[in-house]
Amino acid sequence: MNIFAQELKMSAISMIYWTTALILLVFVFMFMYPPISKDIAVFESILNNFPISLRRALGITTLDLSEVLGFYGFIFVYILLIGSVYAMKSGISVLSEEIRSKTADFLLVKPVSRSTIVNAKILSVLTNLGIQNILFITLSCLIVNAYKQDSLDAAALVLINASLIQVQLFFVALGLFLSVVIKKIKTVLPITLGVVFAFFVIQLLNQSLDDPKLAYITPFAYFDVGQIIQNSSYDFSFLVTNFVIITVLTVLTYLIYQRQDIPSL
């Protein structure tokens, strides 16, 4: 419990910064929605006449940018990106920080098992993500709601927003795993940005090429917004993929950390 409280205290400020950034992002992008939607509505009919294969290639299969939800789905990619950077940063640093700040020997000689430490630390990351997502979902739903024209598919909006934490969990698990696999992590952010942007670029590639195999490589493709809006549900196979990857990586983290050599002073 002490470890958990200490972790939360140390990471609170950073969580607030990142959450503010996320909400600000929605706010600024939604601000541009009214003028853009007017622009797009005019061409909507033209777009709808396109063959489905072409629209697929353009990544506008089901996203209708003149609709508030379609527009929100379009900008949601950037929210995922920022949220993922935060999640991965937390995942990588929470265990490896002790080694970096030379406090590992202080913590690990205490009469608590390593798995208790990992439990407390992961729990603190999850708590942060939980708070962040509650704040984010509440405020972003309010903002989007303020811009709606007539009706709004509330279920789809919540589902879109709820996909944030699932992608974040993927990156937390990946971060945890990398932090116990890589021998010495000197700085967290270079690795974080490198990995998250690599996945992001794969997703951009996936969007323009539309290769079903490519989609499994990157979590950014797991919760396709267009598909969510259309069906008001997640794609089951991706949901399972994400869950399996997260579980495997977390279990590996526990196993490896259990028997890891921790350098002391």
Next chain:
Amino acid sequence: MIILIYAGMLKYSGFAAAGQSVNDLFKQFPASVKAVLGLGELDITSVLGYYAVFYLYFLLLTGVHAVMLGTVIIAKEEHDKTADFLFVKPVMRSKIVTAKLIAVLINITILNLTTLVASVVFVEMFNTGPPITDKILQLMGSLLIFQLLFASIGAGIAALTRNIKKATSLSASVLLTAFIVSAAIDLYNKIDFLKYITPFKYFPAAEVIRTGTYAPLFLLLSLLLITLFTAITYYFMDKRDITI
């Protein structure tokens, strides 16, 4: 990077075949719709237009690399507790900074050249039309300026901040903000004036390919910023209190 280019070009062969008729449709698109789709004024069924789509990916990946490299190389001595070892040597601080910056320059150039060679080789492998090597060279030129800019921003930030954690978070925020702003500009062209604050918009691929040159204003702006941030690095590293 090499894998990215290869996989991408592999896809092109299939894409180009299906694309001829699509292209006529594209021509009817209004500009704003094309901007939203990220197509700009390029014909993505031609090998050149297709390649230009990749330019954004290069910008993203090399941007991350450059800004982090620039930040870490300046900030790491104190963090690794090697600062007191290095800075008591009879070498001027400016010399140390120079050596570090040259190392950054070499790293960046190697990444750039790798991308260039991979691009030329793979594009030619799948190219059915006229060669586009000269255009690739031009794009890699602007990519190099972009990399230098972000590396100098990173180094400047590292020299200005007290510890490596702050330095890397600040650099990361600068990069993310620049990227998000450029995405916002793509989406909504009335905020076009913001393009001066995001290097992602200094040398748009479509523009470079169409005109064959870099916009002089942005070239000048880039050089100014690079000089400014390099000067900041030297000045503040010279004055810095090194914590040991």
